[in-house]
Amino acid sequence: MRRTVAILLLIIAGLGISLSLTSIPFGVPKTKVGRHYINEGVKETGATNIVTSVVVNYRGFDTLGEVTVLFIAAIGLGAVLTASGKEKERKIEPASLILGTGCRFLFPLILVFGTYVFIHGHLTPGGGFQGGAIIASGFLLIYLGCRERRISRVASNLAESLGGLTFVVIGLLGLVFGGHFLSNFLPRGTANALFSAGIIPIIYIAVGFKVGSELAGIIDNLIEES
Amino acid sequence: MIFIVSFLVVLMLVGAVAASIFRDLISAVISATLVSLVAAILFYLLAAPDVAMAEAAIGAALTAAIFIIAIRRTKRYEE
Amino acid sequence: MMSFLNSYIYYTGAFGLILIGLYIILVKHNLIKVIVGLGILDTGVNLFLVSVGYITKGTAPIFSRSEINSEHMVDPVPQALVLTAIVIGVAVLALALSLSIRLYKHYGTLNLRKIREQRW
Amino acid sequence: MVNPVLLIIVPLGLAFAIPLFALFWKGAAKYIPPAALGFNLIVSLILLPRVLAEPIIVSLGGWQPPFCINLVAGPVGILFSAIIALVGLLVSIYALDYIREGAVERYHTLYLLLLTGATGVVLTGDIFNLFVFFEILCISSYALVAYLGERSGIESAVKYLIQGSVGSSFLLIGIGLLYGQFGTLNIADIAEKITSASPISLFVPMVLFITGLGVEAAIFPLNAWLPDAHSSAPSSISAILSGIAIEVGLYAVTRVIFTIFGASGILSFLAVLGILTLLVGEICAFSQNNIKRMLAYSSIGQIGLILFALAIGTSYGVAGGLFQLLSHTLSKALLFLAAGYMIYRAGSMEISAMEGMGKKMPITCLAFTIGAFSLVGLPPFTGFPSKFLIVRAALATQEAFFCVLIGLVLLGTVIEVAYFFRVIQVLYFKGEKMNSVKKEAPIAALIPIFFFVALIITVGIYPRLVTDVLNSAASEFLNRLDYIRSVLG
Numbered sequence: 001m002r003r004t005v006a007i008l009l010l011i012i013a014g015l016g017i018s019l020s021l022t023s024i025p026f027g028v029p030k031t032k033v034g035r036h037y038i039n040e041g042v043k044e045t046g047a048t049n050i051v052t053s054v055v056v057n058y059r060g061f062d063t064l065g066e067v068t069v070l071f072i073a074a075i076g077l078g079a080v081l082t083a084s085g086k087e088k089e090r091k092i093e094p095a096s097l098i099l100g101t102g103c104r105f106l107f108p109l110i111l112v113f114g115t116y117v118f119i120h121g122h123l124t125p126g127g128g129f130q131g132g133a134i135i136a137s138g139f140l141l142i143y144l145g146c147r148e149r150r151i152s153r154v155a156s157n158l159a160e161s162l163g164g165l166t167f168v169v170i171g172l173l174g175l176v177f178g179g180h181f182l183s184n185f186l187p188r189g190t191a192n193a194l195f196s197a198g199i200i201p202i203i204y205i206a207v208g209f210k211v212g213s214e215l216a217g218i219i220d221n222l223i224e225e226s
Numbered sequence: 227m228i229f230i231v232s233f234l235v236v237l238m239l240v241g242a243v244a245a246s247i248f249r250d251l252i253s254a255v256i257s258a259t260l261v262s263l264v265a266a267i268l269f270y271l272l273a274a275p276d277v278a279m280a281e282a283a284i285g286a287a288l289t290a291a292i293f294i295i296a297i298r299r300t301k302r303y304e305e
Numbered sequence: 306m307m308s309f310l311n312s313y314i315y316y317t318g319a320f321g322l323i324l325i326g327l328y329i330i331l332v333k334h335n336l337i338k339v340i341v342g343l344g345i346l347d348t349g350v351n352l353f354l355v356s357v358g359y360i361t362k363g364t365a366p367i368f369s370r371s372e373i374n375s376e377h378m379v380d381p382v383p384q385a386l387v388l389t390a391i392v393i394g395v396a397v398l399a400l401a402l403s404l405s406i407r408l409y410k411h412y413g414t415l416n417l418r419k420i421r422e423q424r425w
Numbered sequence: 426m427v428n429p430v431l432l433i434i435v436p437l438g439l440a441f442a443i444p445l446f447a448l449f450w451k452g453a454a455k456y457i458p459p460a461a462l463g464f465n466l467i468v469s470l471i472l473l474p475r476v477l478a479e480p481i482i483v484s485l486g487g488w489q490p491p492f493c494i495n496l497v498a499g500p501v502g503i504l505f506s507a508i509i510a511l512v513g514l515l516v517s518i519y520a521l522d523y524i525r526e527g528a529v530e531r532y533h534t535l536y537l538l539l540l541t542g543a544t545g546v547v548l549t550g551d552i553f554n555l556f557v558f559f560e561i562l563c564i565s566s567y568a569l570v571a572y573l574g575e576r577s578g579i580e581s582a583v584k585y586l587i588q589g590s591v592g593s594s595f596l597l598i599g600i601g602l603l604y605g606q607f608g609t610l611n612i613a614d615i616a617e618k619i620t621s622a623s624p625i626s627l628f629v630p631m632v633l634f635i636t637g638l639g640v641e642a643a644i645f646p647l648n649a650w651l652p653d654a655h656s657s658a659p660s661s662i663s664a665i666l667s668g669i670a671i672e673v674g675l676y677a678v679t680r681v682i683f684t685i686f687g688a689s690g691i692l693s694f695l696a697v698l699g700i701l702t703l704l705v706g707e708i709c710a711f712s713q714n715n716i717k718r719m720l721a722y723s724s725i726g727q728i729g730l731i732l733f734a735l736a737i738g739t740s741y742g743v744a745g746g747l748f749q750l751l752s753h754t755l756s757k758a759l760l761f762l763a764a765g766y767m768i769y770r771a772g773s774m775e776i777s778a779m780e781g782m783g784k785k786m787p788i789t790c791l792a793f794t795i796g797a798f799s800l801v802g803l804p805p806f807t808g809f810p811s812k813f814l815i816v817r818a819a820l821a822t823q824e825a826f827f828c829v830l831i832g833l834v835l836l837g838t839v840i841e842v843a844y845f846f847r848v849i850q851v852l853y854f855k856g857e858k859m860n861s862v863k864k865e866a867p868i869a870a871l872i873p874i875f876f877f878v879a880l881i882i883t884v885g886i887y888p889r890l891v892t893d894v895l896n897s898a899a900s901e902f903l904n905r906l907d908y909i910r911s912v913l914g
Contacts (some may be wrong), residue, residue, distance in 0.1 A: 002331070002332060003332050006327075006328055006331040006332050007328070009331070010324050010327055010328055010331075013324070013327070014320065014324055015689070016629050016632070017598075017629060018320070019368075019413070019625065019626075019629060020602055020625075020626050020629035020630065021313075022356060022626070023606055023622075023623070023626035024602065024605030024606055025312065025359035026312045026313065026315060026316060026356060026359065027311075027312065027359055027360060027363075028360070028361075028412055028726075029360050029380075030280035031299075032608040032609055033382060033491055033607065033608055033609045033610070034358065034380035034381055034382045035380075035491060036492055037366075037381055037382070037492075038366055038375050038378050038381065039375065041381075042291065042368055044488075047371065048367060048368040049276070049366075049367045049368075050366035050367065050368070050381040051276045051366055051367070051377070051381045051384045051385055052276075053381075054381045054382060054384075054385040055266050055385045055388055055389075057486055058486055058488065058492060058493055058494075059385055059486075059493070059494055059553075059554075060486055060494075060555055060559050061485045061486075061554060062386075062389050062486065062494065062553060063389065064437070065389075065545065065554065065557035065558055065560075065561060066389045066392050066393060066537060066557060068437060068440075068541075068542075068561055069392065069393050069396050069557070069560050069561055069564055070392055070395075070396050071440075071441070071538075072396070072535060072538055072561060072564050072565045072568065073395075073396035073397070073399050073400050073564060073568075075529075075531050075534055075535060075568070076400050076403075076535060076564065076565065076567065076568025076571075077399055077400055077403040077568075078399070078528065078531060079527065079528045079531040079532065079535065079568055079571075079572055080403045080404055080407055080568060080571050080572075080574070080579075080582075081403050081406065081407065082527075082528055083314075099321055117279075118746045123369075124367070124369070125275035125276045125278075125279055125365070125367065126276065126279055127276065127388075129277040129280050129284070129388055129391075129392055130276070130280050130283055130284075133280065133284045133287075133288055136288060137283065137288060137291075140287075140288070140291050154448070155450075156513075157444040158444070158445070158448075160441075160444065161441055161442060161443075161445045162445075163446045164437075164438075164441030165438060165441050165442060165445075168282055168434060168437060168438040168441065169438075171434065172434065172438075174486075174487070175428065175430070178487055179487065180483075180484060180485060180486060180487035180488075181430045181434065181483070181485050182485050182486045183486055183487030184486075184487070199507070211392070215284075215395075218399045219288075219291065219292065219295070220277060220405065221403070222292055222295045222296065222299075222399075222402070222406075223295055228307070228310050228311055228314070231306045231310075231314055231315075232310055232314055235314055235317060235318035235321075237314070238318055238321075238322065239318065239321045239322070239325070241407060242321070242322055242325040242326070242345050243325060245329070245341055245342075245345060246325060246333070246338075246342070251337050251338065253342075254312050254337075254338060254341055255341060258341045258344055258345060260388065261322065261348055262344075262348055262361045265348050265351070265352055267323075268315070268318065268352060269352070269355055272315070272355050272359045272363075273359065273363045273364055273366075273378075273379045274355060274358075274365065274379070274380070274384045274387070275365050275367075276384055277351070277355055277384050277387045277388060277391070280387075280388055280391050280392075281348075281351070281391060284391055284392065284395050285344075285348065285391055285394075285395070287309070288395060289344060289395055289398060291423055292398070292399055292402055293337070293340075293341070293398075293402065295402075296337065296402035296403075296405060296406055297337060299406045299409070300337065300405060300406060300409040300415055301409065301414070301415060304333075304334075304335040304337075304338060305335070305414065305416050305419075318526060323594075323598070327591070330587065330591060336583065343590055346591070346594050349596065350594050350597050350598055350601070352602055353598065354597070354601045354604075355515075357601050357604060357605040357735075369453070376774070382604070382610070383601070383604065386553055386600075386604075389553075389557065390597060393557070393560050397560075397564060397586070397590050398562060400564060400567060400568060400586065401583070401587075402584050404567075404571055404579055404582055404583050404586065405583065407571070407574065407578050407579045408580060408583060409579075411576040411579060412576065420580060
């Protein structure tokens, strides 16, 4: 019964959507704003990765909202899981030698790779989110391989707070020096150089730290509880 | 080229259907991860390497990990 | 056939995922299964957004060498939106999973129908 | 020069800083939301006279719209941000004493972020940015509904989360369809181009937008989550969810329909939907024995009334709808705050457990009674002028359709009177036990309750205090050409 109703609803939804798709043909250029970013982006922001310049600069406010969403999820998850407040003593089963050694060997490499990805976000594909996620997967490996190790709660909270505050403060500095919130008040430098694009790498590094510590904190909370 | 894409899309949809059929939740999560991975390849083919990286790192790896942690805390089989 | 594939294959994939995700959410009783459905729905929406910005034979919007022709670059805006949407999606999934862990502690089951029966 | 972007940035920055403050002083967390919201209230009040003359457009990043995200601080935006800051400030004072258990620091962070998201939704001029702030609002409310960790709280949070995230996926598909057609995300830019598009291709995105936003706005078929979520959250959060969150959802629906789509064709459909929402809400509220569920269903009813008033589509109607929204926010927040300590004292949410409460907590019960009277629409409280305005607006259209519907609104009001008077009767005229020890709610709860009562009476006696702002807000909604011109120049 429920299934038939659901399928009927879905058929209606599918028909409606396919009706509207005819007005947005696939593969045909149809943008105005996007074209402007491609043509002017490198000149205006100094970043050669246009996606990065859109994410961090043209639509930087969205990114601020997005790190806020992740922050909320990390805090909300902590609030939900610790609501009972009972800390149980866990029995830790040590990982096998191969797993432990492998993880210990891979962890610094993954960390370096993640850092590379977010530092070069304005030049190559990647950036704060991808780099942060890679770093968090490094921590996931540590939880699998070296089960007695934990990241310090204080340090991860500090990284979260400072990452978010850096973003806000840079935005406010833009308001003070450039007249607009998040305006790029630092010199753009030459395109394709590591030290270029003004505030974009700084913000992406802050985002990388914040996302990495939040995702690692989420995993930590899920493993720790219950 | 178009055949590769069609094959990938079919594979992705099969993964999604499998995720809905499996009663073992771990298998369902693995199928959903397959969907995410194929989607990451499709993002790459759509000339979106940034999104592909994000989907592979966040959508596939981390999501699967938190699902599996959550399933270990609850029940593995659907009733 | 070929022209249909050429113009609609990505949209088919995206909306296929969206419809399967919605089906799982509407029909399944197990909470974790429903959350898996939410994840598939998110992936479908993201795939749709990226394919909206695609241009036939497009290249990634990155000037890795300065002489790259910008004529065929795909639209960067949907990609930026999808980056945001992916992170929001994982945030929602993590919160939902933590809620389901707590729900299991209270009820001993994740079957939404049984939970509704036990409620009153 | 006060920049409206501060209304979003300062609370956001303070929320990020809460873990840092907590390192130095454990108790700091609970004083940060009142400080941030007080700041917002002051800034909004400073900006209010300026935006009445001319809306302030803030472009972020230093580019011209539509190439950047812009904020539109018009009369609507600043009116809503002032309401959010005012109610948020008073409720955060209430929470100083009310929230004692659980991870208190996290509660206050989430609370502040919820209100920041609400402020962002009402100020932004970009649809994707609206989606992001909407998610901030929704995700923090999912977490706060589950805050107490009781089984009903967790269960209703799950229900809320699933429906809410399906809604936001719909919203995102709608955004994708609009972007595919117009190549821009700026609300004013889309509104300018939308007249040239074929109506068939606009219908699907509009349906997606209305269903996506309608989940949060609790429009009739999409409001199954609301009674559970509002009744099992902590009372301070119920006040915010009922008083702010659904109103912000309704704001977004109104903005989409009036400004983006300029769709006058579906207004009569929305009016019918509003009346359905009203009747379903009031009838369900009538049959409740749980006081918080009753208040939650009554919120659904009120939302239906506001939707109906907005859908009249004349300047009287929209102004009346906004006025009703204001008075519902004030009265419902007051009712939930008063009910919070009445439940605490009675140890149960059942209405029958409140017998003789009027003697045990006279001030709190008096405040509850005033809130109820205001919601029902008795003079001299704010519900009276707002309902009066709606009735007048409906009659002024001189269409039989609206006149019939306004009759149904009056029927809904009669049901409302019935269930509120039943509660008041229980509070004052039942339970003749003499062991009534007077013990009031603590002072931190009485201060906001007193302020709400004072506001309700003041606005009820001098509605002219707000009518100017409401009229210019209504004209911002109705004159989409002015909106487009002020953003795009």
